[in-house]
Amino acid sequence: MxxxxxxxxxxxxxxxxxxxxxxxxxxxxxxxLFPMLELVRMSFMQxxxxxxxxxxxxxENYGKFFSDPFFVQMVxxxxxxxxxxxxxxxLIGYPVAYYLTRVRGIERTILSAACLLPxxxxxLVTTLGWYIILLPFGIVQKLLVLLGIHRGPLRWLQSFWAxxxxxxxxxxxxxxxxxxxxxxxxxxxxxxAARILGASTFRVFQKVVIxxxxxxxxxxxxxxxxxAVSSYLxxxxxxxxxxxxxxxxxxxxxxxxxxWPFGSTIAMLLLVIVLIATYxxxxxxxxxxxxGKWEMV
Amino acid sequence: MEAILRLEKVSKxxxxxxxxxxxxxxxxxxxxxxxxxxxxxxxxxxxxxxxGFLRPxxxxxxxxxxxxxxxxxxxxxxxxxxxxxxxxxxxNAFDNVAFGLRMQRKPKEQIEKKVREMLDLVRMPSVxxxxxxxxxxxxxxxxxxxxxxxxxxxxxxxxxxxxxxxxALRKEMxxxxxxxxxxxxxxxxxxxxxxxxxxxxxxxxxxxxGGKIIRIDVPSELYHDPRSKFVCTFLGDANLxxxxxxxxxxxxxxxxxxxxxxxxxxRAPVSPGSALSLAVRPERVSVQREASLSADNSIKARIKxxxxxxxxxxxxxxxxxxxxxxxxxxxxxxxIPERGTEVVAEFDAKAFSxxxxx
Numbered sequence: 001m002x003x004x005x006x007x008x009x010x011x012x013x014x015x016x017x018x019x020x021x022x023x024x025x026x027x028x029x030x031x032x033l034f035p036m037l038e039l040v041r042m043s044f045m046q047x048x049x050x051x052x053x054x055x056x057x058x059x060e061n062y063g064k065f066f067s068d069p070f071f072v073q074m075v076x077x078x079x080x081x082x083x084x085x086x087x088x089x090x091l092i093g094y095p096v097a098y099y100l101t102r103v104r105g106i107e108r109t110i111l112s113a114a115c116l117l118p119x120x121x122x123x124l125v126t127t128l129g130w131y132i133i134l135l136p137f138g139i140v141q142k143l144l145v146l147l148g149i150h151r152g153p154l155r156w157l158q159s160f161w162a163x164x165x166x167x168x169x170x171x172x173x174x175x176x177x178x179x180x181x182x183x184x185x186x187x188x189x190x191x192x193a194a195r196i197l198g199a200s201t202f203r204v205f206q207k208v209v210i211x212x213x214x215x216x217x218x219x220x221x222x223x224x225x226x227x228a229v230s231s232y233l234x235x236x237x238x239x240x241x242x243x244x245x246x247x248x249x250x251x252x253x254x255x256x257x258x259x260w261p262f263g264s265t266i267a268m269l270l271l272v273i274v275l276i277a278t279y280x281x282x283x284x285x286x287x288x289x290x291x292g293k294w295e296m297v
Numbered sequence: 298m299e300a301i302l303r304l305e306k307v308s309k310x311x312x313x314x315x316x317x318x319x320x321x322x323x324x325x326x327x328x329x330x331x332x333x334x335x336x337x338x339x340x341x342x343x344x345x346x347x348x349g350f351l352r353p354x355x356x357x358x359x360x361x362x363x364x365x366x367x368x369x370x371x372x373x374x375x376x377x378x379x380x381x382x383x384x385x386x387x388x389n390a391f392d393n394v395a396f397g398l399r400m401q402r403k404p405k406e407q408i409e410k411k412v413r414e415m416l417d418l419v420r421m422p423s424v425x426x427x428x429x430x431x432x433x434x435x436x437x438x439x440x441x442x443x444x445x446x447x448x449x450x451x452x453x454x455x456x457x458x459x460x461x462x463x464x465a466l467r468k469e470m471x472x473x474x475x476x477x478x479x480x481x482x483x484x485x486x487x488x489x490x491x492x493x494x495x496x497x498x499x500x501x502x503x504x505x506x507g508g509k510i511i512r513i514d515v516p517s518e519l520y521h522d523p524r525s526k527f528v529c530t531f532l533g534d535a536n537l538x539x540x541x542x543x544x545x546x547x548x549x550x551x552x553x554x555x556x557x558x559x560x561x562x563x564r565a566p567v568s569p570g571s572a573l574s575l576a577v578r579p580e581r582v583s584v585q586r587e588a589s590l591s592a593d594n595s596i597k598a599r600i601k602x603x604x605x606x607x608x609x610x611x612x613x614x615x616x617x618x619x620x621x622x623x624x625x626x627x628x629x630x631x632x633i634p635e636r637g638t639e640v641v642a643e644f645d646a647k648a649f650s651x652x653x654x655x
Contacts, residue, residue: 187381187383189380189381189383190383192350192370192377192379193377193379193383193384193444194385194396195350195370196348196349196370196371196373196376196377197396197397197448198400198448199396203400207385207396208385212386212387291387293428294387294388294429294430295428296386297384297386297437
């Protein structure tokens with residue numbers, strides 16, 4: 001009797017939640033899960049010049065991808081872009097985020113605004129700014145010529161590192177905001193406790209602050225990596241097609257070459273790469289910091 | 298003997314707010330000194346200055362006779378227990394206690410031995426594998442204390458470590474802290490706003506107000522001879538009387554306060570006509586049905602309210618518009634007078650503390 005009276009309200013409660021969840025679930029199914037499954041299916045179809053694809057199951061798209069060193073190099077390039085962007089965004093963003101959580105008043109307002117504003121400006125506008133600066137015969141080059149420092153076009157203006165610089169610049173605000181939320185949880189008292197027990201500033205960060213902010217580091221790293229690896233607009237504007245990257249290739253296969261099966265294959269591989277990288281990064285950091293065993297107090 | 302900790306004319310301001318001004322304090326080796334005061338009196342600032350988290354604007358802090366203004370926190374050899382205990386949540390109890398020793402790069406066996414010793418000292422020998430989130434408030438407190446003591450600090454700083462505990466646990470930890478202090482004799486500076494904690498644990502209490510020490514003395518002296526109104530009311534309850542000396546005979550004075558004439562024992566000579574503030578503790582006042590002849594002061598009053606707390610009764614009396622508080626310990630089961638009963642509040646001339654004019 002008593003059991004019944006407890007279970008019944010719980011069931012009603014659950015149904016209520018399911019009803020409330022259904023619009024979201026439906027939306028995700030229609031516009032996320034369904035196209036994803038379609039993508040998986042398409043990547044195993046045979047390309048056909050006249051009908052886009054033939055509904056014949058084949059491994060040939062994947063075979064083509066892995067047998068061509070050009071595509072393997074492309075995967076490597078994309079991974080490099082993702083890894084460097086993540087590394088430098090965190091390296092630059094972490095001290096900023098730490099500082100942001102330790103200042104008060106007007107300084108904090110200004111710093112927060114400086115971090116938020118770039119997010120409101122669309123990537124296109126921000127990147128165009130860089131584009132104009134880095135263009136051959138653009139501002140930087142003209143200035144160098146004017147000062148007599150350098151003549152002729154500068155190769156590094158549209159190089160790999162310029163791309164990384166722009167991507168890092170674009171992602172720092174996100175990193176700072178995510179990390180700040182995490183660093184906020186590490187009280188001044190914890191930092192002071194470590195200091196009074198004899199820890200140098202380096203040790204305070206190594207032993208206390210960084211291990212405690214691993215959740216923030218992991219989530220911002222995943223965000224930046226996934227976003228940088230799949231970014232299309234920035235590389236197309238900064239390096240053009242000089243550096244072959246997965247998103248650029250996906251775009252050109254699906255729109256210019258109208259080879260949807262192969263475009264889908266590259267897209268699938270990009271997805272798998274992001275998933276694997278995310279998993280590996282999370283697993284390694286969790287193991288290193290013993291996360292899951294402890295809770296924040 | 299050279300004081301182990303000395304603050305000399307230390308001033309500190311935050312923006313336009315002067316928190317400490319020309320603050321002096323001297324703590325002897327092995328002493329348990331409490332900084333007691335209301336919030337905002339600057340007591341935590343003193344602790345942060347000693348710890349080196351803050352730098353004084355002027356003045357000098359000496360540790361073991363050496364000025365340490367320019368010595369960074371980690372070189373000061375201090376231990377500290379924070380208000381929130383500030384345990385490292387990603388380390389288990391053992392690693393928390395071992396943290397300071399590891400920073401000093403002590404050999405492994407020595408760390409192991411010392412940590413076990415400390416966990417035994419705080420009576421937590423079996424929790425070394427537990428993470429702070431798995432420990433109760435009282436246990437965290439003990440681990441934080443063990444962590445602070447493990448480095449064998451020359452001074453242990455306690456920043457209201459009991460304020461996050463419930464009442465019963467707080468009482469238990471007061472006794473525990475005192476036991477540990479008696480055992481180790483480590484110089485301790487304790488900050489609190491709780492008069493009870495201060496009275497229970499301290500060798501000396503520094504009562505602070507507005508960035509200054511009003512008075513520093515042993516607990517019993519402070520309680521029985523508070524000298525100033527602030528100390529008197531901050532440490533315990535008191536009945537206060539303002540009045541004028543009307544007659545002095547030997548060491549007793551007759552003081553006119555409103556329509557009352559009170560007899561008070563003097564500790565310093567006063568001249569008739571001068572103003573005098575008197576205080577008497579509630580437990581020195583006895584509530585009688587009828588006036589006895591032996592009492593120096595007896596005031597007619599009516600019981601307005603009373604609070605029975607088991608071992609004592611607190612009476613709130615109305616003496617012709619003036620409120621008096623009396624506290625009687627229940628040495629035997631006795632009939633409790635009813636509200637509205639006419640009684641006489643009595644106390645001796647020597648029950649008075651004479652307060653300095655502020």
